[in-house]
Amino acid sequence: MTKIKIATDWLAACAGCHMSILDMDERLVELLDKIEITSCPITDLKHPPKDGVTVGILTGAVNNTSHLEVSKMMRERCQVLVSLGDCSVLGGVPLMRNQVDMEEALRRAYIETESTVDGFIPRSEELAKPIPARPVDQVVKVDVYLPGCPPSAEAIHYVLSELLEGRVPVLKDQVLKYD
């Protein structure tokens, strides 16, 4: 049986959602009989393969020009895009930055934070440029939403199991949480 290919990536995220994926523990090992994780932020292969995957998972909000590229690449290379976690689904904590001026936010983060000595705002041409934060579905079409901060391992397992069965997951009860 060919395994279903899954790729994950993160945008403006705290890594908590990926921790929650790992929290599936032995169920993740069982899933590996049916799925192949082609790439994810904590493996050597970072980008979804050119020949595509069935399921793409994005965590985190779109927060800079690099995130735009990462989201678009994932969308182009996957059949079903799962937006996973509050930041990805709703914008989450990064969205709060929209309420202050961008320069002010950068100054506070890189220069004024109490632990910073001789801070400066990095402005290299090679770096991505910050843009107003937004949920993933404002950049690319999302097929499945799984909110949660982070979504529980049970919720992630449920969503993947439903997709493997060819069903669109319907979230309710303990699987649907915003915190």
Added chain:
Amino acid sequence: MDKVVHIKINGHHIRARAGQTVMEAAKGAGIDIPSLCHHPAVKPLGACRICLVEIERQRGLQPACTFPVMEGMRVETESPKVVAERKFLLELLFSEGNHYCPFCESSGDCELQALAYRYGLDHWVYPNPGEPKAVDGTRQYFIMDHNRCILCRRCIRACSELAANNTLGVIFRGAKTKVCADGDVPFGESSCVTCGTCLQICPTGALIDRQSAYAGREAQVERTKSVCMFCSVGCGTEIITRAGRILRVEGEWEEHNHGVLCERGRFLPFKEQRQRIKTPLIRQDGRMVPTSWEEALWAIAQAIKSTSNKKIGAWTTCRTLNLTLSEFVAVFLGKINANVGVLELTLARFKLPLGRFGASLDDLLAADTILVTGADPLSDHPVIGYHIKRACSAGSRLVLVSDNNSEMRRFAHKTFPLGEMEKAVQFCLKSNSPVVLYGEDTPLLEADKLITLERKARFIPLFPESNGYHARTLGLRANYAPSQMETVYLLLEDTTLSEEKIKQAREAKFLAVHASYHSPLTEVADVVLPALLWYEQEGSLYNLEGKKVAVRKAVPFPEGIIPENEVLTQLAVRL
């Protein structure tokens, strides 16, 4: 008997009462129609539109909380059209303001969040948050975060309908609409009386209690139904605790106070700074040192036994619960026939109706004329004050007989000086359902004139202290005179005595004090016994309606302290 109306909700035949709303009729039949702005304690408004239902032959969807039932009506509460509309409304509510759950204090207890879960909202279409809104932290006990407000106006209705204070309203229109105080001044500088009813009724995390924020969700806390002990109104409360610690106090919606408390009842328990007495203390070489119960009780028993009963004085506060008060009388009056009394006045001078001849707070709300004399309810019995204001805004006439310039004057229909009681009495005689509230400051001569109203009016005695009613029925009087005694026992609970009274007490040869907290009095006593606090013991008291109400133990009491009534029993054994 109200007329019966036959309607059909979700295919079920339901008998409703004419005049009921669709929501009430559905609730009576066990059908839940969700809502955010509706609350049984305040008038329906139809602000949030979540309760929209499909009604046959009605154009569009109609709000169930305001729509009256009609014969033959057919209602669908969860049809695809209704559910789609509710989801859309929820998306709009989530898109306005900042309803991001992970860092909200109310997550887990939020009615907005619960509805989004119920309708499986896994994302919302419109971007949020928009423009940041203000957070008002100017009030001492709770914070208003406008970003979390859904403009349901429950707080506004609680303020005007329940506390009758009319502080809250809305300002601006459209997306800029916000809840404001007194036309938009900081809440802390407004006419707010800090009763906290708005805090209790808010469905989201817009109003946050500083004391209990993030300290425990509903599923993690315990609720104990009890009674407030800060005045004789005896408001029904729920004490919310976690791991033996009080988090906050809420008003009980089903009791005579209709969910309303005052600043003291809701917030004062958390301002206690005094040091708790943990063991019995005895005077040794001029200092108070810890001792055993056995030794402390023996010392008191010896002092009592070596004094003639005419020279023994025992006084208790009226803040004592029934059982302790009765035991106090049984021991000091029944067993040793000493001089007994209470520390506070108990309206004992007046020959006016009490108890089952008295009025309830509901009578007060229904009265067409309210006569208040010798008391300042707004400052001493605030929840009575709020009820008077409620009655006044519903059309009752307040007749004030007072020489003081109290805040009540603003609401008075007529004000008479104390000397003109007969004019007030005449006014009451001409009305249909007068209620008379009297306090200790009524001159006896004037109070006697009120007896004329005995058959016409119902009376509410405003006792100065919480269990004043029971103290009075036990015949205890405020006859404090310890300086004429040789041996004195004072049961203070958590009250304090004035410097003058402490001086008088110390003139006795032997002074025993039974109290919860260290104070200048316990410093000068010969023996000190530790007392429990009212929320640490099971008991009861009589409120000013003359109704016996249960005061419940909400937290375990400190190890080593014995309840006061048991201490008195043990003392009696040694006499």
